[in-house]
Amino acid sequence: MTTVSVTPLMQQYREIKARHQNAILFFRMGEFYEMFYEDAETASRVLGLTLTSRNNGAAAEVPLAGVPVKAANDYVRRLVQRGFRVAICEQVEDPKVAKGVVRREVIETVTPGVAFADDLLDGSRNNFICAVATAEQRDGVAKNETASVVVGVAAADVSTGEVRLIVTNPEELDPLLARLSPREVLVAAGSRISLPASRSEALVTERDAWEFDASMAREDVARQYGLLSLDGLGIDAMDGPAVSAAGALLRYLRELQPAGLPQLARPTIERRGGFMPLDEMTRRNLELVESLRDGGVDGTLLSVLDRTATPMGARLLRQWILAPLVSREAIEARLDAVATFCSSVVSRDAMREAIDDVRDVERLAAKAAASRSTPRELRALGDSLAALPAVAAALETAAAETGRLRAILDSWDDASEVASHLCRVLVARPPLAIGDDATIAAGVDRELDELRELRDGGRDAIARIQAEERARTGIASLKVGFNKVFGYYIEITNSNLTAVPPDYQRRQTITSGERFVTPALKQYEERVLTAAERIEARERELFEQARAVAGREINRLQRISRAIAELDVLSTLAEVASREGYVRPTIVDDFDLEIVAGRHPVVERMMPRDKFIPNDLELVADARMIILTGPNMAGKSTVLRQIGLIALMAQIGSFVPASAAQVGVVDRIFTRVGASDNLVRGQSTFMVEMTETSAILHTATSRSLVLLDEIGRGTATYDGVSIAWAVTEHLHEKIGCKTVFATHYHELTQLSEQLSALRNFNVAVREVGDQILFLHRLQPGGADRSYGIEVGRLAGLPPAVISRARTILAQLEGEHLGGGGDRRRPAAPATDQLALFGTAPHPIIDRLAEVDVNGMTPIEALTTLATLAEQAKQHGRS
Numbered sequence: 001m002t003t004v005s006v007t008p009l010m011q012q013y014r015e016i017k018a019r020h021q022n023a024i025l026f027f028r029m030g031e032f033y034e035m036f037y038e039d040a041e042t043a044s045r046v047l048g049l050t051l052t053s054r055n056n057g058a059a060a061e062v063p064l065a066g067v068p069v070k071a072a073n074d075y076v077r078r079l080v081q082r083g084f085r086v087a088i089c090e091q092v093e094d095p096k097v098a099k100g101v102v103r104r105e106v107i108e109t110v111t112p113g114v115a116f117a118d119d120l121l122d123g124s125r126n127n128f129i130c131a132v133a134t135a136e137q138r139d140g141v142a143k144n145e146t147a148s149v150v151v152g153v154a155a156a157d158v159s160t161g162e163v164r165l166i167v168t169n170p171e172e173l174d175p176l177l178a179r180l181s182p183r184e185v186l187v188a189a190g191s192r193i194s195l196p197a198s199r200s201e202a203l204v205t206e207r208d209a210w211e212f213d214a215s216m217a218r219e220d221v222a223r224q225y226g227l228l229s230l231d232g233l234g235i236d237a238m239d240g241p242a243v244s245a246a247g248a249l250l251r252y253l254r255e256l257q258p259a260g261l262p263q264l265a266r267p268t269i270e271r272r273g274g275f276m277p278l279d280e281m282t283r284r285n286l287e288l289v290e291s292l293r294d295g296g297v298d299g300t301l302l303s304v305l306d307r308t309a310t311p312m313g314a315r316l317l318r319q320w321i322l323a324p325l326v327s328r329e330a331i332e333a334r335l336d337a338v339a340t341f342c343s344s345v346v347s348r349d350a351m352r353e354a355i356d357d358v359r360d361v362e363r364l365a366a367k368a369a370a371s372r373s374t375p376r377e378l379r380a381l382g383d384s385l386a387a388l389p390a391v392a393a394a395l396e397t398a399a400a401e402t403g404r405l406r407a408i409l410d411s412w413d414d415a416s417e418v419a420s421h422l423c424r425v426l427v428a429r430p431p432l433a434i435g436d437d438a439t440i441a442a443g444v445d446r447e448l449d450e451l452r453e454l455r456d457g458g459r460d461a462i463a464r465i466q467a468e469e470r471a472r473t474g475i476a477s478l479k480v481g482f483n484k485v486f487g488y489y490i491e492i493t494n495s496n497l498t499a500v501p502p503d504y505q506r507r508q509t510i511t512s513g514e515r516f517v518t519p520a521l522k523q524y525e526e527r528v529l530t531a532a533e534r535i536e537a538r539e540r541e542l543f544e545q546a547r548a549v550a551g552r553e554i555n556r557l558q559r560i561s562r563a564i565a566e567l568d569v570l571s572t573l574a575e576v577a578s579r580e581g582y583v584r585p586t587i588v589d590d591f592d593l594e595i596v597a598g599r600h601p602v603v604e605r606m607m608p609r610d611k612f613i614p615n616d617l618e619l620v621a622d623a624r625m626i627i628l629t630g631p632n633m634a635g636k637s638t639v640l641r642q643i644g645l646i647a648l649m650a651q652i653g654s655f656v657p658a659s660a661a662q663v664g665v666v667d668r669i670f671t672r673v674g675a676s677d678n679l680v681r682g683q684s685t686f687m688v689e690m691t692e693t694s695a696i697l698h699t700a701t702s703r704s705l706v707l708l709d710e711i712g713r714g715t716a717t718y719d720g721v722s723i724a725w726a727v728t729e730h731l732h733e734k735i736g737c738k739t740v741f742a743t744h745y746h747e748l749t750q751l752s753e754q755l756s757a758l759r760n761f762n763v764a765v766r767e768v769g770d771q772i773l774f775l776h777r778l779q780p781g782g783a784d785r786s787y788g789i790e791v792g793r794l795a796g797l798p799p800a801v802i803s804r805a806r807t808i809l810a811q812l813e814g815e816h817l818g819g820g821g822d823r824r825r826p827a828a829p830a831t832d833q834l835a836l837f838g839t840a841p842h843p844i845i846d847r848l849a850e851v852d853v854n855g856m857t858p859i860e861a862l863t864t865l866a867t868l869a870e871q872a873k874q875h876g877r878s
């Protein structure tokens, strides 16, 4: 299209759109935001808007869709939730005074990762945007230096102001991102970072590679926090890649918020090794924060533990669950605090009650800092801060001489002056927006008080004027009134017109009389009318000042918020522990994991109390591997997951569902769950299964806990059992980790004869007639059969099918075992792995064994050989 034929308005649109290519541009036109071209098409599709068109001066029709400004928030929300960016372009000059086309500017871009509106946020989780940078780091000595790739991640939640810098290695990017679950990820265009498939729901935003430049980033980050160098933030050379990422992130945030970046708290530096990385599959398989069924919270560990009273507590608990600790001291510190709240019900109740009055200080403070609070939100911040002394009092009764609670108390800060300022300046129940109802309390500002008196007194004054004028004119029916067109007026009925004084000026004739004004009345009017406007302006000014008082303290308020969040979580864990009958685990630095009467924290709650069968379990150095067999529905998966959950709960500092537990700190928990249970991710399920298994074998160490629920089921039986066999050997011999392997391959139970630290267990069932009873109890030894047919019967397979299956099974077992009839197969000699598939000699082998070569003529030998070869070929074909 040639620019010549384009209207000036569309010309302006194009210029702005050119700068916001990857956003949907909401172009303000009067009472509507209009979208054009592809934006209009996308919006009409996603939002169900009617697509129309607009004549663009030339012959070309421009596709157009619009939303009313009043309803815009909802449309923005829907677009952003679907992963779009929305650029809001406003008219930035008064259309009445504009010459030519009204000037317009994009004032803000909302994206999934950068949103402030409550309806785009979930109170119980952070809304992180992450920038990911890579750098090569040289290790080793001068000559044969090797370069390894390190990954820097900068994560920001603009809704809370939290910023984190993390340096990690490429393998741990997946668990890291799984933990932060960012809605948006920035990467350098052309970079080799491959984001984990698990992050497919995040919006990926490519930025120019130079934006990740390290030295530029260092300056930029320092400038953002008003510092000369980054040392003050505790950032050192090792954190370089994270700083690069932060540079790119800040630049992007500024671009989205041209009016000024929201206040961000100083970054916290997360070093590697502090947390247990949890990969996506483990996070999902253990159903930590999302259920496998529908991705919701129901049925997750989080749903059992989350009795938090504040949103920041809920967010922190989620963070803790996704980042278990690996240092015994750090774990003990949390457990000590939980134990304190467990043993003192009084201080726990006091704490829970006090914290209940605290709202989302973190987001309220971030809103204040970003100049986005409503009067109601600012007051809520004030009220929440005012509730803190009660929290401190509760803490005082709980805290011991030392420990985490004492540390929180020692650095206690109420921001009491901020609290009292906000509560003094704002009325107790301010309106949503500054306007009709008062926001600023009386007695705060002289000017405001005077204006209010004038406004309110103004009404009295009108009554007074009316009385005076009646007295002066002797007209008893004289009325002072008001209308929009003429303002205040004096109304005289027709019969009294003769008594009107000369200083009355006629303004309007009505059927019943005339309306007049006087100079005195006009003067009043002026003052009264402007009073309302001036009150609003003054309120706005004072409100901004109050908001700034809180906004300035963002760092402090964030620290306070973190302390409250921690107290909330610690007391919540105590609350849950006492309610659910958990015990404090003993944390040790050595290898052993020993659980007495362990339960599954989620499954046990789905059944009546005490109906869940607890189980003991030991994984110790010389018995570190368990092969778990038993029929479907016996409870293998439940036991498997409960081991992982108990270890994980212990390492986040929670008590655990058991009557006693000793947990040797594990560095990683890995889980892999049968292909059939898994969500298909576009790869063949067997491929997914092998990829996941491979990841475990490459990453697990002797300090890891590996939980396998079936391996190799996605392929032919012999393939599958061979892989499962080899994996088991590898884990036992090469890695030496704690392993529980639930499987249907009974063949694997034979491995206990070969692998010294392997134990067989099964989940007991009892046969009653031809029925089976699930006992859900772990017992030593392998299961001898699968009871698949019995389970099929329970599931309602037709009796004819069941009975036919029994016949076939009997036949198969007969053939397989050479008619031995014994369901338990003979043990395999360790050297002869073929034996694992049954040791019945084949007829050909039988025949060979009978051959007496010495007693044969060459011809006989040849004939025998030919016969055997023919039989072998036929066997191969059949």
Ligand code: ADP
Pocket: 603, 611, 612, 613, 614, 630, 631, 632, 633, 634, 635, 636, 637, 638, 639, 776, 777
């Ligand atoms: P499997 O993995 O052996 O097929 P699951 O672990 O899925 O079996 O358990 C099947 C069902 O049995 C569970 O949904 C649960 O209702 C019940 N169950 C499992 N373990 C127990 C237990 N220890 N006590 C009581 N019920 C249990």
